[in-house]
Amino acid sequence: MDTYIVTLLIFGAVVLLTAWLPMALRKLPLSLPICCVAIGALLAWSPLTPLPALNPLENIEWAEHLTEFVLIVALMGAGLKIDRPLGLLRWAATWRLLGIAMPLSIAAISLLGWSVLGLGVAPALLLGAALAPTDPVLASDVQVGPPQTGEEDSIRFSLTSEAGLNDGMSFPFVMAAIAIASQQVGGGYSWVAHWFAFDVVWKLAAGLAMGWLVGRLLGYLTFRMPEAGRIARTGDGLAALGFTCIAYAATELISGYGFVAVFVAALTLRSAERRSEYHGELHDFGEQIERLLMMVLLVCFGSILAEGSIMSHIDWRIAAVAVLVLAVVRPVAAWVSLIGCQQPRAEKLIVSIFGIRGLGSIYYLAYASGRARFENVETVWATVFLIILLSVIMHGAAVTPVMRWIDRRRDIDPLKPTAASTPS
Template sequence: MSNPGWALLAGLILIAMMLTGTLLSRLPLSGAMVYLVGGMVLGPLGISIIDLHPIKDAATLELMTEIALLISLFSVGLKLEVPILDRRWIAPYRLAFISMTITVALIAAIGVYGLAMPLGVAVLLGGILAPTDPVLATAIQAEPGAIHDTARFSLAGEGALNDGTAFPLVLLGLGLMQLHDLGESGRQWWALDLLWSMVGGIAAGVLVGALLGKLVVYLRTRHQSATGLDEFLALGVIAISFGAAQLCHASGFLAVFFAGMALRSARNFPLLGTKPMAPGMNEPATHSHHASGVMTRAVLGFNEQLERIAELGIVLVVGAMLPYIANPASLWWFVPALFLVVRPLSVLLGMAGAAVPLQQSMLVGWLGIRGIGSVYYLEFALNHGVSGASAQQLVTLTLGVVAASILVHGVTGRPLMRCYDRRLGGG
């Protein structure tokens, strides 16, 4: 796209956010469904304002989707108030590790035996499509202070965790295609790409988020400085945690998510002789009882606005790229197999023995939204050497699954969650 085209696209996104924010909240559909149709209108099928090719523009699209994921992962981390060592994390961890691994294995089997793919391409397809999406799942995720049920918390936690846990499996697929060094007998993959990537990413995120959170609270309560400009704090924490993790060859996605959680956990250290402010009064950022809460709300508010912009922009681009789906015949059986068999089965197996009610497991099994995370891993693979017929096949299957997920889960997500809420409340 030309510079005027980028400027026009950016302007359309910003104006659309302002004009449609209230309207979309009243519709029974998800905003992503509207954005997807808008992308089709703005793309080659319509007036051709958005002209991005999934293969030729892979580097640009990889950067765009990576930024969108980082913003969303940080937001999810800020929203989740459950301590890291709390037992409620068992379900998201099972989904992000056990269920996702089963999903990759099942998709790889379908790829080899149903789509005649080489093993490496099939494993890569599984890594691309296995992670659920934290960006598009905001309509069914819990808001801050409202995490009281396993289903919502599991979906939110899974969507954040598996963008980091899927990366080693994507690298495994690339390695089997001779596009990534797995090391002798796969030792480098096991040690660096899998184990260290996860452990190092979590450690980097917790360290950066905790240190910066405590520093800001200390400066505000003890020295009445470092107030305001919380937007820079949000962007700074994202950039530092991601950059630090990547420099250490660890997962930047996990680092940003856990940095958001650690920043949220920054505690106040009340000064002696001070009392909490009366209910209903403004809570100044420098009050020793309230500084961390004020900081977290300000950072989250700014980051949520960025998240909405990122969602709109990326889904518009996905809609514009749909004409590049080639030979879509396999989508008619592959998409139902993924949504109705692979995802529910992987969730049931992953949650076996976790004492989770069947109803919640079935709900989580259905609401495995695929979206921006899958597009990111697709573009990452294309930008790291996947080409030819394999590239086109991955583009077709990924864009087809993402579009179908946006539409199907966009229609069913909110009604199912409302029904679930009524049952949860005994109504």
């Protein structure tokens, strides 16, 4: 059998499902990621599958760059669909989740890795840094709606803005884990000053500044320059992909955090002209690309799970840590961070529980594993993979009934198409 032809057949089916499944699953307690993982597992167990049984530990570069690309596309989309202007008070819940919940999560998960899994300082810190951020890709079902549709209640806004910023904010801790793992025996703490000055101060500042500059430039080219040359006049959402790559690459070239820059650039571009319908075109194209990439990667994720090389390392300790991270660490850390926020208790609870883990965690592991040698790294990978799988199942099954309950509280019919999604 021609492997190439079979691959084309499966890819075509995945593309078709990308368009059809979200509509078919609207009334069911299932999510698109659950279906993708199941499809990948079935393909791996099929004798006719063209999918190779790849272990990401043996293909670090591929794992890093594929997850990196889907993340930056998701971050641009998340920034473009936020209607709320940036502000200390308007984004109060976001700052709390970033400044309190994420450090608490990193500390708690690292402690579990050290005490329960028996990891050293570097791999335990890597585990905490990789799992602390919520995922902008798999969390799309609990995020705000397309631009100017009004689908931006406090729950969706908090989860969207948190997912947009915490990927970049956790990167300094990943870099700290790499620095610790790279130290020679007896190296002490000589790395701390360089880490703080470069990996914390410079890279975060460069990401924020470059994101703002690129966003301002793109905002001018899109909405402000003489009308004949405005990008918005094209009505072509393909420009969103160009915006994303420019913001990310320009920031990485000056050693900044590209994830931060992409999200900030999207927010800045959105603020250049909030009422333009072109934001909808950019968002819709970006969402289609994101959904397709997510499906492909999750099918591969399901295949890797079914192949068994990584999952064979799972024991009761890893299972216990996975349950604690999802059921205790994230909910408690987020709940503590939201104390004092003017939100109903039920909404705080939902924000705390829906700390979805996903492809971003795989990116951080691949990035770190390619730059330093970590002891017991297989244990770290197995823990992260199990947590992602449990998050996909648990959050995926709960997202539809919970979001429909939220919409009913706002007197919105979740099954009725919005103005932005209704064909003209």
